[in-house]
Amino acid sequence: NRQSRIRNFSIIAHIDHGKSTLADRILEETSALTKREMKAQMLDAMDLERERGITIKLNAVQLAYKAKDGETYTFHLIDTPGHVDFTYEVSRSLAACEGALLIVDAAQGIEAQTLANVYLALENDLEIIPVINKIDLPNAEPERVRQEIEDVIGLDASDSVLASAKAGIGIKDILEQIVEKVPSPQGDPNAPLKALIFDSMYDPYRGVVAYIRIVEGTVRVGDKIKMMATDKTFEVIELGVSTPKIVMRDELSVGDVGFLTASIKNVKDVHVGDTITNAIKPAAEQLPGYRKMNPMVYCGLYPIDSSKYNDLREALERLELNDSALQYEPETSEALGFGFRCGFLGLLHMEIIQERIEREFGIDLITTAPSVIYQIETVDGESHRVDNPSKMPEKKEIESIEEPFVKATIMTPNDFVGPVMELCQGKRGDFIDMVYLSENRVNIIYHLPLSEIVYDFFDQLKSSTKGYASLDYEFLGNRPSKLVKMDILLNNEKIDALSLIVHQDFAYERGKAIVEKLKELIPRQQFEVPIQAAIGQKIIARSTIKALRKNVLAKCYGGDISRKRKLLEKQKEGKKRMKTVGRVEVPQEAFMAVLRIN
Numbered sequence: 001n002r003q004s005r006i007r008n009f010s011i012i013a014h015i016d017h018g019k020s021t022l023a024d025r026i027l028e029e030t031s032a033l034t035k036r037e038m039k040a041q042m043l044d045a046m047d048l049e050r051e052r053g054i055t056i057k058l059n060a061v062q063l064a065y066k067a068k069d070g071e072t073y074t075f076h077l078i079d080t081p082g083h084v085d086f087t088y089e090v091s092r093s094l095a096a097c098e099g100a101l102l103i104v105d106a107a108q109g110i111e112a113q114t115l116a117n118v119y120l121a122l123e124n125d126l127e128i129i130p131v132i133n134k135i136d137l138p139n140a141e142p143e144r145v146r147q148e149i150e151d152v153i154g155l156d157a158s159d160s161v162l163a164s165a166k167a168g169i170g171i172k173d174i175l176e177q178i179v180e181k182v183p184s185p186q187g188d189p190n191a192p193l194k195a196l197i198f199d200s201m202y203d204p205y206r207g208v209v210a211y212i213r214i215v216e217g218t219v220r221v222g223d224k225i226k227m228m229a230t231d232k233t234f235e236v237i238e239l240g241v242s243t244p245k246i247v248m249r250d251e252l253s254v255g256d257v258g259f260l261t262a263s264i265k266n267v268k269d270v271h272v273g274d275t276i277t278n279a280i281k282p283a284a285e286q287l288p289g290y291r292k293m294n295p296m297v298y299c300g301l302y303p304i305d306s307s308k309y310n311d312l313r314e315a316l317e318r319l320e321l322n323d324s325a326l327q328y329e330p331e332t333s334e335a336l337g338f339g340f341r342c343g344f345l346g347l348l349h350m351e352i353i354q355e356r357i358e359r360e361f362g363i364d365l366i367t368t369a370p371s372v373i374y375q376i377e378t379v380d381g382e383s384h385r386v387d388n389p390s391k392m393p394e395k396k397e398i399e400s401i402e403e404p405f406v407k408a409t410i411m412t413p414n415d416f417v418g419p420v421m422e423l424c425q426g427k428r429g430d431f432i433d434m435v436y437l438s439e440n441r442v443n444i445i446y447h448l449p450l451s452e453i454v455y456d457f458f459d460q461l462k463s464s465t466k467g468y469a470s471l472d473y474e475f476l477g478n479r480p481s482k483l484v485k486m487d488i489l490l491n492n493e494k495i496d497a498l499s500l501i502v503h504q505d506f507a508y509e510r511g512k513a514i515v516e517k518l519k520e521l522i523p524r525q526q527f528e529v530p531i532q533a534a535i536g537q538k539i540i541a542r543s544t545i546k547a548l549r550k551n552v553l554a555k556c557y558g559g560d561i562s563r564k565r566k567l568l569e570k571q572k573e574g575k576k577r578m579k580t581v582g583r584v585e586v587p588q589e590a591f592m593a594v595l596r597i598n
């Protein structure tokens with residue numbers, strides 16, 4: 001029967017090991033599209049540019065594969081987001097599969113995200129098929145990598161495919177292994193409906209589009225359905241699959257992977273990880289593993305042109321429709337005026353949202369340095385969740401402060417154990433463990449404050465290991481810390497948007513570094529500008545921006561006019577990202593200065 005010929009799988013890999021390239025090859029091989037239709041990296045629909053044109057994310061495609069045994073199999077290839085910020089989404093995507101292709105770069109070998117993804121796949125009971133990719137590279141060492149997969153992950157890699165996604169080597173073998181090794185979906189098509197929502201998006205015409213995997217039962221157009229987490233009911237308007245052309249269906253049954261629309265206007269009614277059931281004949285319980293996502297990183301977003309405040313609000317409303325993990329609320333800053341404090345899953349998530357606001361909505365933003373959430377108990381017995389350093393209560397009112405910690409796993413070649421430990425130590429890390437994965441590869445485990453990771457940890461890790469180390473982390477919980485608020489004064493005025501929270505023992509160092517950095521970043525003004533760092537009333541560091549001496553145009557007197565115009569334009573360009581704070585013109589980079597100091 002049809003169900004026994006369905007194979008649902010994902011591709012998992014460390015970044016750059018060739019996931020998208022292999023997905024393209026698989027699409028070609030299963031001739032879902034003619035070559036002409038086949039745009040490179042079809043599955044990468046979240047590409048900021050391309051996204052505007054495409055209303056259905058190509059995150060799950062149905063493919064037909066004629067195997068050596070003469071049968072035609074239905075494959076569902078489910079895409080997973082590739083970054084730690086989205087671990088939960090990765091896990092839900094994997095929960096929609098029975099198998100996973102594990103791509104390992106034949107030159108790089110196993111890296112942190114390889115392992116992290118393997119753990120997620122194992123948690124979801126998936127059959128893992130190792131594929132050693134990029135064997136065409138001159139420095140490929142497929143045998144060493146094969147051994148590494150066996151030693152480090154403990155998978156049998158003896159018959160793993162040696163492939164080159166780029167050169168099209170080994171693709172048929174991979175497809176045959178999917179047929180042989182990935183189990184077909186189990187489940188009863190006549191049981192009450194259980195459909196896992198593994199992704200969703202908002203389409204202005206059809207409302208929320210839910211991407212689902214049918215685990216039990218059957219869903220038909222016109223059915224009354226219920227979201228088990230929110231108890232909301234809807235009527236199914238459309239069902240379909242993407243091949244990756246959109247094909248509408250009257251029903252989806254056990255093992256099918258496709259999308260559903262039901263005139264759902266609010267994205268908050270559809271949670272990734274929730275179960276859809278039939279409202280009239282409901283399932284007794286929902287599928288396991290539903291978890292609500294909470295933001296971990298906050299920052300302020302302010303329009304440079306304050307008349308764009310309402311546009312910014314509209315932009316956030318629109319983005320929220322697509323992204324249920326995004327949070328925002330209005331906030332005001334003495335320095336920056338009216339804006340929003342926004343919560344994100346992590347730094348990448350934050351950057352994506354900022355970029356989309358600027359590109360898609362044309363609003364230039366000032367963003368303040370990211371902050372984690374501090375849990376503060378005050379002497380009056382109240383507790384506060386502080387997501388903005390400038391909102392931290394006065395020192396004398398504080399009883400205790402806790403900050404979020406993460407367990408960081410850093411995978412590195414032996415040679416860099418020293419620099420990695422030095423870096424973690426400098427970031428207030430607690431050494432936990434060091435595990436040799438193979439002769440030349442070590443996993444170093446530290447407990448670190450999330451706030452230190454949010455700053456430039458990743459860049460520093462890369463530069464101190466020549467790019468060889470890789471990082472994965474998970475949230476541990478809150479822990480008490482000796483933290484203080486540090487204020488920054490420009491021209492003797494306290495600038496709330498520059499306040500930050502630092503560890504007592506690092507306060508002087510940080511203060512000194514930050515005033516020096518600000519001196520570099522803030523251009524000279526017509527007058528001298530003192531920069532000071534203060535804790536409470538006490539100034540702990542200071543520097544001075546000297547006054548501008550010459551008019552920039554002075555040099556051009558008598559020179560040709562085009563040169564003069566160019567200079568003026570250059571100045572204007574520079575001004576675009578400036579905000580006047582008090583009497584001082586401050587560029588965007590200055591608000592991020594704290595991210596750029598060691």
Ligand code: GTP
Nearest residue numbers: 013015016017018019020021082133134164165166
């Ligand atoms: P992210 O989408 O960034 O996570 O990366 P990915 O894992 O999807 O990797 P992608 O397919 O974008 O490939 C990364 C780089 O490796 C690209 O420059 C590819 O052209 C290259 N690449 C992929 N497969 C092969 C291969 O078999 N051989 C060689 N030499 N290069 C490859």
